[in-house]
Amino acid sequence: MFDDLRDLYQEVILDHGRKPRNFRRLEGANRVARGDNPLCGDRMELFVNVSPEGRIAEAAFQGRGCAISMASASLMTETVRGKTQAEAAELSGKFRELAMSGVCPDCGASLAGEMERLQPLAGVHEFPSRVKCATLAWHTLNAALADGAEERNATSE
Amino acid sequence: MFDDLRDLYQEVILDHGRKPRNFRRLEGANRVARGDNPLCGDRMELFVNVSPEGRIAEAAFQGRGCAISMASASLMTETVRGKTQAEAAELSGKFRELAMSGVCPDCGASLAGEMERLQPLAGVHEFPSRVKCATLAWHTLNAALADGAEERNATSE
Amino acid sequence: MDGHFAASDAGLDVARVREDFPILAQTVRGKPLVFLDSAASAQKPRQVISAMVRCMETAYANVHRGPYYLSEQATDAYEAARAAVARFLGAADAREVVFTRNATESINLVAHSYGRGVLRPGQAVLISEMEHHANIVPWQMLRDGHGVELRVCRVTEAGEIDLEDLSAKLADGKVGLVAVTHMSNVLGTVTPAERIAALAHEAGALVLFDGSQAAVHRRVDVQAIGADFYAFTGHKLYGPTGIGVLWARAELLDRMPPFLGGGEMISSVTFEKTEWAPAPAKFEAGTPPIVEAVGLRAAIDYVSAIGMPASEAHERRLVDHAMRRLSDVEGLTVLGRAQDRGGVFSFALDNAHPHDLSTLLDRAGIAVRAGRHCAEPLHARFGLEGGTCRASFGLYTTVEEVDTLAEALTKAREFFN
């Protein structure tokens, strides 16, 4: 009945959705942001530890949400680990494009391996109302890494 | 071009509209009421002198309005003169019916002569948006004669 | 109305009803559309659509303004719609009917005009845990801006208003207004309006019912209930968007200051001082939803021609069937089990987030809503902050569609296992 939905709900997604990685409060995080999708009530708190050299030493999150948003956050926390802030921002932009269009034209260039890991979420582009579920974590990451205040909010709207 | 409008604008109406009778402030009136038709801005002040025996000794009005409302007020002040308050109320009801339906079924009965005088306004029933112009004066009379306060307002809405 | 329903007093001829709703005949994602989101907004029968078209094609002009033929026609149609709403609600007088933009504005109007104009700081407004945000947020704004206390009546585990708690919260006589739903948009619970009104009045409070759902599913008689204010919305009653209704007892409308200022609602304006027109004009500033009023009137004619008995019987059949079928779905929890419930079901699967579930159902052509249905506090009350899916029925809903839903839910659970 739902066979064509396996594109969206790939095994990786269902697995990360059920057992999200880095799902915890990160003690000593120096960047924290909250993300909200008021439409469906998804909500997450993102903790990031940026090293003095400007690299993401660690990222973790807590919250509730659908399989897509949990899986996306889970994959994100894995993927950005060890990246510079600039690289994280680049990834965020590319991921957004992947989620919206299903493809990422210049993914052959830098960060190709990372984008490869995020590829399972590409199926979301066929479900316009679900794109926000996939991008919420990345919006929240942008908010966390934004200059200035330590506490940030993002909303997927 | 406007021949069929002679039913509405009979000579009597145009005449009373141009030169309304009893168009003045009535010094020593013991009943006063204001009437408003907010739609077209018609506005009148009605002065009535009720004798100790309860008869309308005199009625007069001031204000501005269309030919129909001026003529109706003019004819009314003439017609109610010398009537008891009960008779004035009866006339008011019958006139309302005349203006709305064009006929007055029980006019053969009492006050037949008075209704005869008001007959020229019967044409208004074919002009739904103008009925209020014709009845404003009578609404205002009802307000003036109502028990209680001395100052009354009526609105044709 | 063609009156083709008269024959079927045994019940509703759903196939015939469906012919009136052109939108239902389509396929979605290759499957026949199963529209189960009428509680969010109902579809429109061709009778409503063509009444609106006819108005715009033959008899349209602004109302109350032009002393000419088209404007008289439009004004008559607009006021006839008001009279139809008054009859529909069992109101004493058409002048008690105010047209607004939706139920939300109707409630805000009361919160502003009655709330700020008549209630005094220190008095309280009593709502319930099962309110739609439209009947929560305006009162919070009143509380924060006007110093009125906001009390919240509990909802029982079964999903009904806790009448003991209601009485307790009325006891000190401080409550000036009880504002509760006449039917929950999440639980389907129809609340005991008469009892609530009686309790409110005993305690010296007025009562407002949010009838956005109830007006669709139950016969409403505002005088029999003892309501003081009643709000509903056009688009859920098979009518147009852009129009809502506030009914209030004439005496209350007379006492209330106006809400929005502008044309139509005044009797005279100078820069120093403006005089208000009498109700309902006082509350209808600016050009009203003219074509929408005509459409709403057609919607009322439509449901009236079917008749509440037939449509309630149809709904009861659907609800009973759904209760049975949904209880067979493993891992499914349905919220609430009220005695008197209309055709609205919110549910959660144990292994699927509502948003994921609704995406699956959509693939099967089934339109249900996912989220918290503008009733966050109620979801919190039931420990379902993540939301639920909601299926809701209309005149056009079939027993087979309920089966389709139940089967899809079973399959969805397998999918996520």
Next chain:
Amino acid sequence: MDGHFAASDAGLDVARVREDFPILAQTVRGKPLVFLDSAASAQKPRQVISAMVRCMETAYANVHRGPYYLSEQATDAYEAARAAVARFLGAADAREVVFTRNATESINLVAHSYGRGVLRPGQAVLISEMEHHANIVPWQMLRDGHGVELRVCRVTEAGEIDLEDLSAKLADGKVGLVAVTHMSNVLGTVTPAERIAALAHEAGALVLFDGSQAAVHRRVDVQAIGADFYAFTGHKLYGPTGIGVLWARAELLDRMPPFLGGGEMISSVTFEKTEWAPAPAKFEAGTPPIVEAVGLRAAIDYVSAIGMPASEAHERRLVDHAMRRLSDVEGLTVLGRAQDRGGVFSFALDNAHPHDLSTLLDRAGIAVRAGRHCAEPLHARFGLEGGTCRASFGLYTTVEEVDTLAEALTKAREFFN
């Protein structure tokens, strides 16, 4: 749009335009309808009507709520309408466009949210003598409820904003907001919006334009004008009733507290505390006018396909012709003689009350409005407390219709002599 206007860049093919307006083909009281009340509300082209029908017959559901096909379709259509309005106004971002129920509500929204939320008692709001009640009464209510001063800029004998008086009334720096019409609904005067905005800004005030008439008759570019708020209404722009627009600079919308409370406009609700959604959702409580937004978008597409140059040229021709013809009518006074005027004329006959006059014109099939056109103070300013008749033109108005009016006026004067 069928784009059948492209060829006629020499001007407007009015006969063709009229084919799009089914309502115009009728006779009234045995005479061909001459509809000259577009300033009160314009007629609807079939493109608008059929866009609304199509929405209700094929792609309707509530917006922003359901993660299913029909709701996505409806949401896309609703948001596309917002984007179309943004383009139409030259706005920087679609998020600056708020859908309301009409222009009156748009202005009330500013009076409530900006007026009570941002302006401080002791500051002043400056309007003009030529405002529609929709741009007077909300500010009076703000004055009376919030302690803001209300100033009124004079209008010259010619019917233009007295810019010297405007400057004088801005001089003390107390004015926080200038709220003036962009085109008078009585005089037809188009006001010098850029100058007014510049003067306001120099004095530290923001500026709101009531564009209810101007949006129909002139190309509007809110950024070029330097507007801070801009309001207009759908039904005068050949669009549906039940929808209006407020545009405001994003930064202002962000600073303003919400107006109505309910669904859609929140990001989270608990009984203790509610968080607002970002604009424009913050200002759109409850189910919006979905079908009406779709219709408004079709109206904007319609007028855009014709193009402002062609429609302005058409209007100029009508205005020039009307000026000439009406000045030939003995005993007729036309209000105002502004340099820049659109197709709106208010006039008085020396021997007929406007109400009587409009009844006569109606018999000739001519629809004009009589009264004070929701601008009582302006009529007082010109010593015409008894009102005027008003003729106003649309895309479908012909030169012959203006002739018919002029002839009927001449005959009417004879009738009352």
